[in-house]
Amino acid sequence: MHDASMKLKQKQPRRYIFTQKLDTFFFDVYAFGQFVARFFRALLLPPYEFKEIIRQCYMIGVKSLSLITLTGFITGIVFTKQSRPSLSDFGATSWLPSLVAIAIIRALAPLVTGLITAGKVGSNIGAELGSMKVTEQIDAMEVSATNPFKFLVVTRVIATTCMVPLLMLYMALLALLGAFVNVHSNEQTSFISFIENGFHNISFLDIFSSLLKSIVFGFTIGIVSCYQGYNTTQGTQGVGRAANTSVVLAMFLIFIEEIIIVQITNWFRP
Amino acid sequence: MEKKEKHIDRTKLVISIRDLHKSFGTNHVLRGIDLDVYQGENVVVLGRSGTGKSVLIKIIAGLLKPDKGSVNVLGNEVTAISYSGLEQLRLRIGFSFQSSALYDSMTVRENLEFPLLRNSKHLSRKQVTEAVEKALEAVGLSQTINQWPAELSGGQRKRIGIARTLIMQPAIMLYDEPTAGLDPITSMEINELINEVQQLFNTSSIIITHDLTCAKETGDRMAVLLDGQFVQEGSFEDVFASGDERLKSFYDYNFIT
Numbered sequence: 202m203h204d205a206s207m208k209l210k211q212k213q214p215r216r217y218i219f220t221q222k223l224d225t226f227f228f229d230v231y232a233f234g235q236f237v238a239r240f241f242r243a244l245l246l247p248p249y250e251f252k253e254i255i256r257q258c259y260m261i262g263v264k265s266l267s268l269i270t271l272t273g274f275i276t277g278i279v280f281t282k283q284s285r286p287s288l289s290d291f292g293a294t295s296w297l298p299s300l301v302a303i304a305i306i307r308a309l310a311p312l313v314t315g316l317i318t319a320g321k322v323g324s325n326i327g328a329e330l331g332s333m334k335v336t337e338q339i340d341a342m343e344v345s346a347t348n349p350f351k352f353l354v355v356t357r358v359i360a361t362t363c364m365v366p367l368l369m370l371y372m373a374l375l376a377l378l379g380a381f382v383n384v385h386s387n388e389q390t391s392f393i394s395f396i397e398n399g400f401h402n403i404s405f406l407d408i409f410s411s412l413l414k415s416i417v418f419g420f421t422i423g424i425v426s427c428y429q430g431y432n433t434t435q436g437t438q439g440v441g442r443a444a445n446t447s448v449v450l451a452m453f454l455i456f457i458e459e460i461i462i463v464q465i466t467n468w469f470r471p
Numbered sequence: 472m473e474k475k476e477k478h479i480d481r482t483k484l485v486i487s488i489r490d491l492h493k494s495f496g497t498n499h500v501l502r503g504i505d506l507d508v509y510q511g512e513n514v515v516v517l518g519r520s521g522t523g524k525s526v527l528i529k530i531i532a533g534l535l536k537p538d539k540g541s542v543n544v545l546g547n548e549v550t551a552i553s554y555s556g557l558e559q560l561r562l563r564i565g566f567s568f569q570s571s572a573l574y575d576s577m578t579v580r581e582n583l584e585f586p587l588l589r590n591s592k593h594l595s596r597k598q599v600t601e602a603v604e605k606a607l608e609a610v611g612l613s614q615t616i617n618q619w620p621a622e623l624s625g626g627q628r629k630r631i632g633i634a635r636t637l638i639m640q641p642a643i644m645l646y647d648e649p650t651a652g653l654d655p656i657t658s659m660e661i662n663e664l665i666n667e668v669q670q671l672f673n674t675s676s677i678i679i680t681h682d683l684t685c686a687k688e689t690g691d692r693m694a695v696l697l698d699g700q701f702v703q704e705g706s707f708e709d710v711f712a713s714g715d716e717r718l719k720s721f722y723d724y725n726f727i728t
């Protein structure tokens with residue numbers, strides 16, 4: 202076996218444009234780009250799988266709701282608690298609601314929701330499609346005259362793209378609730394004045410940019426994990442790798458997108 | 472055997488493959504395959520692991536694209552057909568996968584309903600249920616209807632996989648190692664099932680196997696794949712009476728006398 206492979210190598214020396222690793226990297230990027238293009242083509246052409254989209258949205262919601270609820274509420278409490286000392290040094294604890302609301306709506310809610318969904322839903326999609334691939338279920342779907350790309354990939358990507366913004370809003374709400382609980386128990390602020398104070402500095406641009414971010418995050422999670430799952434090779438080992446890579450890559454891209462979108466929205470700030 | 476012979480219509484070709492080539496990278500798997508399957512005929516493709524048997528039937532079902540050659544299935548050139556044309560053609564092909572390929576996330580009932588609900592939208596709920604029950608009955612597994620694939624044995628999964636393809640009443644059945652990994656008795660049952668399917672629906676089949684009992688029981692004609700080409704073709708007796716050295720190891724391994 203070793204001899205044979207050596208012979209093969211001698212016979213046909215593999216040429217690389219750069220190095221082997223770099224070539225593989227660029228090839229992967231190219232293949233991913235094609236996958237994205239295929240998604241948009243499939244998105245526009247009928248038939249549309251409405252029923253499956255609804256089912257996927259529901260699954261994603263159900264899967265991540267409890268985790269988002271818990272994380273949102275705790276993030277609100279902890280963030281408020283940790284911010285208080287630095288404000289009280291200046292005797293400015295009355296700014297707390299405003300500070301917290303800005304932090305939550307502009308930054309925390311989209312990012313935390315994105316990361317949690319990447320972990321929870323991304324790994325799930327990667328593993329599910331990956332195991333369908335290696336056990337020939339995707340082939341089986343194809344031979345029973347159902348386009349598996351439309352039925353499995355397009356529906357999931359649409360579902361994550363729609364659900365992450367909703368989950369983000371929900372998380373922002375719970376984080377604000379957590380913040381209110383903490384502010385109320387320390388400064389006895391009423392709910393009305395907490396809201397008035399908190400939303401005083403929130404602009405339409407803030408909410409818009411957070412929604413935009415979560416839509417982009419949702420799309421990223423869906424397309425990355427579907428790509429990984431759909432292209433799984435090498436049996437059960439590959440399934441684990443697909444799930445793992447889905448999460449790592451989605452999180453990585455989320456951070457990059459976060460930076461880019463923040464930069465862009467800052468240009469529009471007065 | 473003779474009884475079955477009557478069903479074969481030698482004037483009607485359902486699958487016709489000419490000079491088929493397929494490689495994966497530097498791995499030249501299929502090197503010039505010619506194969507004809509007639510209406511009502513069971514053709515067995517024998518060959519060692521890794522010779523490209525699965526690749527061959529995946530090309531027939533349009534799951535893989537050949538590099539060269541023509542593949543004609545039920546009068547359609549698979550290599551040149553449009554995607555929607557291919558989908559229409561696939562409705563007439565039943566594919567029983569090596570790994571059964573049941574949908575894990577669905578119960579047995581849902582697995583069987585899936586192709587029907589998606590392709591025969593005009594059917595009423597009752598007709599779908601009836602079709603599912605009939606297909607399960609044909610494979611003798613009516614009691615498993617509400618179970619999950621994970622709860623079934625390997626042989627049961629194979630049979631459910633076959634039932635799922637039967638439900639669309641295909642003209643061609645492609646079996647990828649139907650008896651691999653099954654005990655002799657279960658294998659026998661699968662062999663009988665393949666023959667029953669052939670008689671009931673008058674399907675034409677390609678049966679891929681390296682199980683000689685299965686080949687003998689189900690096949691009207693054998694084709695032996697070796698190094699990407701068919702090296703022997705004919706009835707079971709002809710192929711193994713030929714005394715071809717290359718088949719000897721096969722023969723010994725299967726302990727057939």
Ligand SMILES: Nc1ncnc2c1ncn2[C@@H]1O[C@H](COP(=O)(O)OP(=O)(O)OP(=O)(O)O)[C@@H](O)[C@H]1O
Pocket residue numbers: 495498500518519520521522523524525526527569
């Ligand atoms: N999608 C693929 N990509 C790359 N190589 C492949 C692919 N499918 C099959 N091969 C290669 O083609 C060869 C034949 O594979 P195939 O699955 O057809 O074998 P087989 O005859 O069905 O064997 P078995 O009896 O073990 O199922 C193998 O060397 C395999 O590595």
Ligand SMILES: [Mg+2]
Pocket residue numbers: 524525526569647648
């Ligand atoms: Mg095989």
